Amino acid sequence: MLVGIPLEHENSAVEPKECAVEMSDYLVKVAQDRCKASFARVFGFFAPRLRSYALKQLGNEALAMELVQDTMSNVWQKAHLFNAEKGSPSTWIFTIARNIRFDMLRKVQNRKEDICADDLWPVLCEQTPDANEKALDDQVTLEQIGHLFEDLPEKQKVVLEAIYIDGKSQQEIADELDIPLGTVKSRTRLALQRLKGMISDYD
Amino acid sequence: MIKFHPTPDLIEQFVTGTLAPAESLMVSAHCDMCKYCQELVDEKTAEFAMDHLELENVVESYDPQFDLMLANITQQPAAEAPDVSLRKSSGIDAQSTSIELDGKTFELPKTLHRLIQKKGNWSSLVGKLWQAPVDMGYDGVANFIYMEKGGSVPEHTHRGSEMTLVINGEFSDGMNDYDSGDFIYLNGEHTHAPASEAAEGCLVFSIVDQPLHFTSGIARLLNPFSHLFFR
Numbered sequence: 001m002l003v004g005i006p007l008e009h010e011n012s013a014v015e016p017k018e019c020a021v022e023m024s025d026y027l028v029k030v031a032q033d034r035c036k037a038s039f040a041r042v043f044g045f046f047a048p049r050l051r052s053y054a055l056k057q058l059g060n061e062a063l064a065m066e067l068v069q070d071t072m073s074n075v076w077q078k079a080h081l082f083n084a085e086k087g088s089p090s091t092w093i094f095t096i097a098r099n100i101r102f103d104m105l106r107k108v109q110n111r112k113e114d115i116c117a118d119d120l121w122p123v124l125c126e127q128t129p130d131a132n133e134k135a136l137d138d139q140v141t142l143e144q145i146g147h148l149f150e151d152l153p154e155k156q157k158v159v160l161e162a163i164y165i166d167g168k169s170q171q172e173i174a175d176e177l178d179i180p181l182g183t184v185k186s187r188t189r190l191a192l193q194r195l196k197g198m199i200s201d202y203d
Numbered sequence: 204m205i206k207f208h209p210t211p212d213l214i215e216q217f218v219t220g221t222l223a224p225a226e227s228l229m230v231s232a233h234c235d236m237c238k239y240c241q242e243l244v245d246e247k248t249a250e251f252a253m254d255h256l257e258l259e260n261v262v263e264s265y266d267p268q269f270d271l272m273l274a275n276i277t278q279q280p281a282a283e284a285p286d287v288s289l290r291k292s293s294g295i296d297a298q299s300t301s302i303e304l305d306g307k308t309f310e311l312p313k314t315l316h317r318l319i320q321k322k323g324n325w326s327s328l329v330g331k332l333w334q335a336p337v338d339m340g341y342d343g344v345a346n347f348i349y350m351e352k353g354g355s356v357p358e359h360t361h362r363g364s365e366m367t368l369v370i371n372g373e374f375s376d377g378m379n380d381y382d383s384g385d386f387i388y389l390n391g392e393h394t395h396a397p398a399s400e401a402a403e404g405c406l407v408f409s410i411v412d413q414p415l416h417f418t419s420g421i422a423r424l425l426n427p428f429s430h431l432f433f434r
Binding site for chain 1: 227268
């Protein structure tokens, strides 16, 4: 337990304007002198509010406390990054909390998107480079599909052209070519399968 | 001149951190290019922070858990400062900030810098259209698309949504004319055929959550395979 560092338990007494100035001063002292008493003031004011915010956002007591812990740790360790000219302490601390929450949810929800909070709101700017650079497969282009299309058997090509380019129904084609509807359907299916096969081979 | 911005609703969700990641990425990149929206975001952020972290009256009694937490935190050392040197030594600053195509260099908004290393090779689509996929680590589809002068995307609609940010140049899609920085959010209700007549062509960054659905001409041939194009 820390001795001689009173925690500020009565939170609501401070006016917003004064609060911003007061908290700014404390943060500067934390940055310059690693002043624990100043940090205790900042912590005493923001920790309960952060938890209340986090509870609303996350709906889970354990996660909320984790968010408070991570946010306030960052405030302690990176107080030198706070710049009073850029914004108030509450804004700075909120953006840290928002970023942590964003990355937290990403983990909890097992999201696959490779988008992290630092990309969106670079408030603490300490990214590590991502080494998972992946080689990308060649893409099949519209031009290439044109060539593949040319390689289809004449009868299948005629049917596909009528469907996809002229926009005709399979029945219309059957009537026009004077062949059974079933034949049109099977030629369509064969042609599509073949194109699909060619595209896969192309990969 | 930027004419198309994210809606106030999107901005609000972006600020509070409740907007989906892909949407957030696009809004953030737009803000890199749009001073107006960036200021709006800063304002809203300060407002929201003030409401929740200053004015909010916390009625609950002080939790003793906090004393332990405070003690733990102040045992930790300060982070290695300043961060700038940290970044330089690990080579992050060497990360490029632009992409190239056909001898032209395009400076990207800051938010998209990290995507550069995830960009695949350019490949040509029909005629004057180029596409470079970006691996976003999931099944949605992100692409840089470059339209040379006279280039166009076949008319299409979307089963899901399509977000586009104009990075450099101008194009038109039969509904509107767009310029650098414009943010375009479309869904399945829209059918459009983007085309560029700008001498310098047009580079856009686009994210769709479902394959495009082409609505006319030979491009309809693509529909059965559009999921193969967009991996």
